[in-house]
Amino acid sequence: MGFRCGIVGLPNVGKSTLFNALTETAAAQAANYPFCTIEPNVGNVAVPDPRLDKLAAIAGSQKIIATQLGFVDIAGLVRGASKGEGLGNQFLGNIREVDAIVHVLRCFENDDIQHVDNKVDPIADAETVETELMLSDLESLEKRVPNLVKKGAQGDKESKIGASVLGQALELLREGKPARLTVPKDEEEARVFAQAQLLTGKPVLYVCNVNEEDAANGNALSAQVFEKAKAEGAEAVVVSAAIEADIATMPLEERADFLAELGLEETGLARVIRAGYKLLHLLTFFTVGPKEARAWTVHQGATAPNAAGEIHSDFEKGFIRAETIAYDDFVALGGESKAREAGKLRAEGKAYVVQDGDVMHFLHS
Numbered sequence: 001m002g003f004r005c006g007i008v009g010l011p012n013v014g015k016s017t018l019f020n021a022l023t024e025t026a027a028a029q030a031a032n033y034p035f036c037t038i039e040p041n042v043g044n045v046a047v048p049d050p051r052l053d054k055l056a057a058i059a060g061s062q063k064i065i066a067t068q069l070g071f072v073d074i075a076g077l078v079r080g081a082s083k084g085e086g087l088g089n090q091f092l093g094n095i096r097e098v099d100a101i102v103h104v105l106r107c108f109e110n111d112d113i114q115h116v117d118n119k120v121d122p123i124a125d126a127e128t129v130e131t132e133l134m135l136s137d138l139e140s141l142e143k144r145v146p147n148l149v150k151k152g153a154q155g156d157k158e159s160k161i162g163a164s165v166l167g168q169a170l171e172l173l174r175e176g177k178p179a180r181l182t183v184p185k186d187e188e189e190a191r192v193f194a195q196a197q198l199l200t201g202k203p204v205l206y207v208c209n210v211n212e213e214d215a216a217n218g219n220a221l222s223a224q225v226f227e228k229a230k231a232e233g234a235e236a237v238v239v240s241a242a243i244e245a246d247i248a249t250m251p252l253e254e255r256a257d258f259l260a261e262l263g264l265e266e267t268g269l270a271r272v273i274r275a276g277y278k279l280l281h282l283l284t285f286f287t288v289g290p291k292e293a294r295a296w297t298v299h300q301g302a303t304a305p306n307a308a309g310e311i312h313s314d315f316e317k318g319f320i321r322a323e324t325i326a327y328d329d330f331v332a333l334g335g336e337s338k339a340r341e342a343g344k345l346r347a348e349g350k351a352y353v354v355q356d357g358d359v360m361h362f363l364h365s
Helices: 015-023 050-059 085-096 122-153 157-174 187-195 220-232 241-248 252-261 268-280 304-311 313-317 327-333 336-341
Strands: 004-008 041-046 063-065 068-073 100-106 204-209 235-239 282-288 292-299 319-325 346-348 359-364
Touching: 004 015, 004 085, 015 041, 015 068, 015 241, 015 268, 050 063, 050 282, 050 292, 050 327, 085 122, 100 122, 100 268, 122 157, 122 220, 157 187, 204 220, 204 268, 220 235, 235 241, 235 268, 241 252, 241 268, 268 282, 292 304, 304 313, 304 319, 304 359, 313 319, 313 359, 319 327, 327 336
Parallel strands: 004 068, 004 100, 063 292, 100 204, 204 235, 282 359
Antiparallel strands: 041 068, 282 292, 319 346, 319 359
């Protein structure tokens, strides 16, 4: 599975520049005026994972297939978006469809780039967008929860569950807090909460867009954002969208030297992906053979049959067992045959919980 991140923020904070860089396309028009992105642009990028290249080299794989990460570039929000200002209803609807929110915040000074409030204050920007999302959720739940309470009182089980968990979310919103602070008491409530697709129920990754000279260590503005993220249990990364745009047009063999000159060990894309994986509780497993080496993504806690189902639904239905080798063992021993001889290939059943880096082969009926 992949996951889709919606890139949001106020106009002119670098959303489309970052999107173009991340997807290495010019699909989104980056321009110095509000609402240059009217329709959401969607791009899938290969998730960089050096482990996959190493596995492919050991197995002599003809093809390497990385897992995919989806980005949705959503037009800039403004105050009043929850009431339809600035095409707000359309944009809020687009956010509802993603798994996580990548909130780009301007953490750089540049007199040539207009800011809608004529000041650079990433915390205020974050609060502006969050307020609009909360107002939209609040309006939605104030209509839905009373109906759920009424139906629940009449004996409808699903409505009773919804009244409980969404009622909790409504109280949080009335207190000026995001719905993601809701704590479902069981799997049923968690399912209903997820189905509600609340805008503030989604996990948030703050991306601090900084100037080139601050790309390695951030600055005072990005430090404020990291404090905010820590207090909220969110994630934050520092990225220079301008640098990412340069890297995107550069030959692969030149990128490492370019990054080294800037004091960087990896691209902003890699940092965003790692933070996104942590935020969404994801992990990667691999299938490796002479034809192809491939990375797959599942949620933490996924069982072997769940992983098999990512490859094909029939594999999950007819699951018998999984032959599994830990990544470190596969690499240290030089492949599947040597791992088998050393007793490092394990036969795992339906209850096995997949670990990050597992190299797996599924047997099914």
